[in-house]
Amino acid sequence: MWEDLRGHHRTLEQFRQAFRRGRSAHAYLFIGPEGIGKRTFALNLAQCLFCERTSNEELDACGECHACVQMRAGSHPDLLSVARPDSKRELPIELIVGAADRRGREGLCHELAMRPMSAERRIAIIDDAQTMNTASANALLKTLEEPPPGSMLILLTPSADAMLPTIRSRCQPVTFAPLPDDDLSALIISLGMTSDRDEARQLTTLAGGSLVTAQQLLKPELRSLRERLFTALDQAEIDPFATTSQVLATLEELGGDSATQRRHAGWIVRFCVEFFRTQLRESSVTDADDPLANAAEMDRLIAQMERCVDAELHLQQSMPLPLCLEGMFDELSRIRRGNVAV
Ligand SMILES: [Zn+2]
Structure with missing residues (x-):
């Protein structure tokens, strides 16, 4: 299932070694520019941990079991995910810990602490984590300090400096490099963004290793x-x-x-x-x-x-x-x- 992964094989190998040694973390901070595959990596990782036919140590997924099918359809009940809505500048605190009158009784932190529905654990992905305001970050801190047993949190951010030190210090940082030119070119073609190789190369030169940037340039x-x-x-x-x-x-x-x-x-x-x-x-x-x-x-x-x-x-x-x-x-x-x- 990692065959489509481009540019981050070394990171995958480091994850595999850590999992083989039983040294996985409860919280990760994926750091790198927008559009280079951090989210894809996080979703792949979750699928491997949910897959019913592979062990966690392998960090691989069969692609066919019920969990794998649900992950591909984006409907796995134990995968929780929030991101900043396009219309907002900040990631709303309601998504993290619930609305003011239901604080602590709904939202990502609450759901992460609930018993898994079909897998052995729950995994949460917080996209645009740098757009959490101080109140949201403080609300998340409690979960980071006392993570629910077996849970895993993955925060995605373009820069570690954009995160509050209290959050940063409680997550294991994983740095993702921009995609190498050859990988990005190949990706642009395989995703059908253009079939013209010269155009793909031109987009690659301008996009600085980011697929999202290449998309914008279209x-x-x-x-x-x-x-x-x-x-x-x-x-x-x-x-x-x-x-x-x-x-x-x-x-x-x-x-x-x-x-x-x-x-x-x-x-x-x-x-x-x-x-x-x-x-x-x-x-x-x-x-x-x-x-x-x-x-x-x-x-x-x-x-x-x-x-x-x-x-x-x-x-x-x-x-x-x-x-x-x-x-x-x-x-x-x-x-x-x-x-x-x-
Ligand atoms: Zn599977």
Whole structure:
């Protein structure tokens, strides 16, 4: 059943060794970027522990027994799972410990403590665990400190730093690396996201090892934003103001809530970095007949790429988007005009 797993075989091997030695943990913190397979890994792990025909030490599943069929259908009664709803910024505390008037009598922690219905244990997966507020995290703490016998909790987060230290210290951390390019490319094709190998490779280069990011990039609006940016950057002169308004207009078309827009904004600078990286690669293999001019051009390209990386940092530090973009395009234009020493 692990045959479809891509990129995390070493982690699987570590789990197998731990289970063989009887050293499984009650709580795990799966750490890694969105869309690289943490949730799939957690579900596979649960299926192995629920499978009626394999022992826990093997950490494998038959794929045919009642438990395996239920897991594949997403209906196993002993698998509990919560995640932040799309419309919410935080994971609601009600999902963890029940509504205010039923606190402690429903919710994930309560259900985890109940006797398993068909397996030998109950397993809970908390997706987007970094979006728990302090109250939710404190409510969960009690379960982490005194886990119900046999239970297992798996928390998923993009970063360990985003978790409260009290939660972090009570979970065994497992770090998941972004998917290697070959694995991600193969996955993009096998999931039917595209049948064009060149397109799959292009998506892979941009997606930074994340399947979710690759999926987002399939949006035609995002693609057209990329093309517009590339056209603008390909001109000898950049008009900072016009380019900024053009890009902002495309962002408007993409819509979404403020978090989504911020993510899209991140794409703008990443596309710019990609543009300069490609130019750099091309100029390092051509124009060898004029090495001096070529070296100067490469310096200019590197300087422009660095300005884009700075802009990405500014964005992360919550600088208003128009200000950030206009500043970036202005710098790029000055470098091209030779007004900035590089
Ligand atoms: Zn089975």
